[in-house]
Amino acid sequence: MKIGDQVRFLSEVGGGRVSGFQGKNIVLVEDEDGFEIPMLMQDVVVVGNEEYDIGKVNTAPSPSLPQGGGSEEAAQESLPPRGKVWKGAPLERREGERLNLYLSFLPDEVKEISSTGFESYLVNDSNYYMQVSLMSAEGASWRLRFCGIIEPNSKLFVEAFDRSQVNDLERLCIQTIAWKQDKPFSLKPAITTELRLNLTKFYKLHVFHPNEFFGEPNWTEDVIRDDKPVRGVFVDAEQVKEALNSSARQT
Numbered sequence: 662m663k664i665g666d667q668v669r670f671l672s673e674v675g676g677g678r679v680s681g682f683q684g685k686n687i688v689l690v691e692d693e694d695g696f697e698i699p700m701l702m703q704d705v706v707v708v709g710n711e712e713y714d715i716g717k718v719n720t721a722p723s724p725s726l727p728q729g730g731g732s733e734e735a736a737q738e739s740l741p742p743r744g745k746v747w748k749g750a751p752l753e754r755r756e757g758e759r760l761n762l763y764l765s766f767l768p769d770e771v772k773e774i775s776s777t778g779f780e781s782y783l784v785n786d787s788n789y790y791m792q793v794s795l796m797s798a799e800g801a802s803w804r805l806r807f808c809g810i811i812e813p814n815s816k817l818f819v820e821a822f823d824r825s826q827v828n829d830l831e832r833l834c835i836q837t838i839a840w841k842q843d844k845p846f847s848l849k850p851a852i853t854t855e856l857r858l859n860l861t862k863f864y865k866l867h868v869f870h871p872n873e874f875f876g877e878p879n880w881t882e883d884v885i886r887d888d889k890p891v892r893g894v895f896v897d898a899e900q901v902k903e904a905l906n907s908s909a910r911q912t
Contacts, residue, residue: 662688668705676708683873699873757788757814760839760849762885763874764795764856765816766863771878774866778823784874784881785811789839789849795819798832813841816874827863832856835884854890856882 662668662679668690669676677692688705690698763784770777785791791811796803811817822829833856839849862868862880869878883891 662702662705662707666707669708670700671704671706676705687873753788754814757786758847759787759887760789760791760837760852760885761786761883761887762791762793762835762837763881764819764833764835764884765875765879765881766869767875767877767879768869771866771869774869775864776824778821779827779863780821781819782816782875783807783811783819783884784816785813786874787839788813789841789846792838794836796834796836797829798834803834824863827860830858831860833858837885849888852885852890854884856884856891858882 664679664681666679667676668679668688670690675692675698677690677698679688680691680697681689683689683699686702687699688702690700690705692698763786765782765784767780767782768774768777769779783793783795790813793807793809793811794805795807796805798804807819809817835854835856837852837854839852840846868880871878872881874881885891
């Protein structure tokens with residue numbers, strides 16, 4: 662198998678042209694719409710130049726929703742402006758019937774981890790549309806940072822923030838409602854996940870590395886894993902202060 666080969670999927674409908682590889686076991690398949698789909702090599706087979714059908718999840722536009730948090734243009738951007746490996750797949754996947762949602766942080770300048778700003782993204786790794794509200798705690802109250810709809814198998818820009826705003830992210834709440842459009846689907850309960858982030862990770866270079874969703878160094882936290890909310894980790898302000906002082910001493 663080589664770049665340029667036409668392939669079809671064995672475990673689901675669809676196929677495309679081999680556009681690249683990730684490691685030893687992942688092949689990137691570009692479909693007719695230009696989406697790059699990561700697949701296990703064992704799940705694809707090289708074919709001739711015959712025609713093949715590529716199944717689509719849905720071509721109808723997603724419902725609109727008033728945006729909270731960042732700007733409306735940023736919240737509605739289905740693919741972020743910076744070049745990423747994982748573009749999202751228009752196909753339904755067998756494993757995508759379970760909800761998986763992630764929150765990712767990407768440093769602007771990873772080599773300047775002690776002073777850089779960040780961008781955050783939500784990653785919807787499922788066959789469902791998700792309406793997501795992301796809030797941060799302010800004492801006993803909450804502030805809405807983002808509200809929007811994420812299409813199936815895609816990622817969505819949430820906000821950009823600088824180093825001075827990191828402490829605002831210590832305690833987050835993410836509420837999610839999931840559905841499919843114009844087709845039957847298994848009903849998913851509304852999910853509320855409360856995360857307590859380990860803020861010291863914002864100061865640790867080894868925490869940020871590429872993954873299946875981003876080709877650039879990032880820190881990705883689970884929000885929903887296989888239909889279930891995850892639990893966050895609490896780290897107090899003294900630990901964050903010590904991490905900051907340690908980072909300053911090393912520079």
